[in-house]
Amino acid sequence: MTDAPLAAATAQILKTEHSAGQRPVVKTFFDEATFTASHVVHDPNTKAAAIIDSVLDYEASSGRTSYASAEEIVAYVKSEGLKAEWQLETHAHADHLSAAPWLQEQVGGKLGIGGDIVRVQTVFGKIFNAGTEFARDGSQFDHLFHDGDHFKIGTLDAVALHVPGHTPADMAFIIGDAAFIGDTLFMPDYGTARADFPGGDARMLYRSIHRLLKLPEQTRLFLCHDYKAPGRDVFAWETTVGAERAHNIHVHDGVSEEEFVQMRTTRDAKLSLPNLIMPSVQVNIRGGHMPEAEDNGVSYIKIPINKM
Numbered sequence: 279m280t281d282a283p284l285a286a287a288t289a290q291i292l293k294t295e296h297s298a299g300q301r302p303v304v305k306t307f308f309d310e311a312t313f314t315a316s317h318v319v320h321d322p323n324t325k326a327a328a329i330i331d332s333v334l335d336y337e338a339s340s341g342r343t344s345y346a347s348a349e350e351i352v353a354y355v356k357s358e359g360l361k362a363e364w365q366l367e368t369h370a371h372a373d374h375l376s377a378a379p380w381l382q383e384q385v386g387g388k389l390g391i392g393g394d395i396v397r398v399q400t401v402f403g404k405i406f407n408a409g410t411e412f413a414r415d416g417s418q419f420d421h422l423f424h425d426g427d428h429f430k431i432g433t434l435d436a437v438a439l440h441v442p443g444h445t446p447a448d449m450a451f452i453i454g455d456a457a458f459i460g461d462t463l464f465m466p467d468y469g470t471a472r473a474d475f476p477g478g479d480a481r482m483l484y485r486s487i488h489r490l491l492k493l494p495e496q497t498r499l500f501l502c503h504d505y506k507a508p509g510r511d512v513f514a515w516e517t518t519v520g521a522e523r524a525h526n527i528h529v530h531d532g533v534s535e536e537e538f539v540q541m542r543t544t545r546d547a548k549l550s551l552p553n554l555i556m557p558s559v560q561v562n563i564r565g566g567h568m569p570e571a572e573d574n575g576v577s578y579i580k581i582p583i584n585k586m
């Protein structure tokens with residue numbers, strides 16, 4: 279899609295029933311081991327809540343999982359008396375494992391992700407040579423969102439916006455005046471997400487980012503990651519559309535698509551893969567479930583040699 283119809287489609291999506299006047303409560307939990315920000319967003323009127331991009335603790339050396347990060351979220355949900363209606367994933371993460379299935383057992387909520395997860399499942403199903411027991415149809419999730427889908431969290435209006443580029447399936451969830459934008463933009467002083475994973479595309483990422491930058495300037499943006507930035511000593515995960523347009527080092531107003539693609543591609547060529555990409559991808563494309571146990575009752579993570 280070229281930019282003009284994309285802008286028109288975005289404007290159409292955002293004006294239908296969606297109220298940017300609502301101000302949900304957002305509480306963020308930052309996991310320093312994977313630099314991931316998990317958000318709990320809720321409607322102050324009804325206490326209905328969504329948990330976005332949760333983290334399952336995973337020790338790579340031992341293959342052990344644990345729940346300290348997710349337990350913090352459960353404690354918060356319970357102490358605030360929230361009703362978890364959704365467990366949302368902005369995409370199939372490559373740097374941390376999702377705790378969504380465990381959180382569903384503790385506090386409930388339907389597990390939702392972008393419908394193009396089937397493309398990610400197809401690509402990685404092939405890379406990991408998964409058998410036919412691994413369905414590539416998104417059936418591991420309770421709900422698949424498509425571009426422009428409207429939904430409610432209590433009385434809050436929410437809309438899903440397809441923002442591919444980092445992966446083909448990335449969704450942003452815009453809930454009242456807050457947008458949970460996954461791996462698209464990072465803090466203005468850090469820039470943007472990489473676009474070199476299988477199925478990633480820098481040009482698509484630029485166009486997706488520009489959909490987000492057309493939201494009202496005061497829209498609160500909540501990020502999925504932060505890595506600090508030269509000269510900044512604290513982690514940060516919240517900014518605004520206005521701040522990104524004025525200051526984002528990769529895509530501030532005036533940076534052309536060609537300039538961005540050139541910069542992103544050059545930079546991505548120098549990045550190494552995330553430490554946890556092998557377990558993360560294999561678990562997250564299964565909706566946060568481990569690969570099916572072998573005949574001894576144990577699940578295994580595969581590592582393809584000389585493939586990635």
Ligand SMILES: [Fe+2]
Nearest residue numbers: 370371372461
């Ligand atoms: Fe990611």
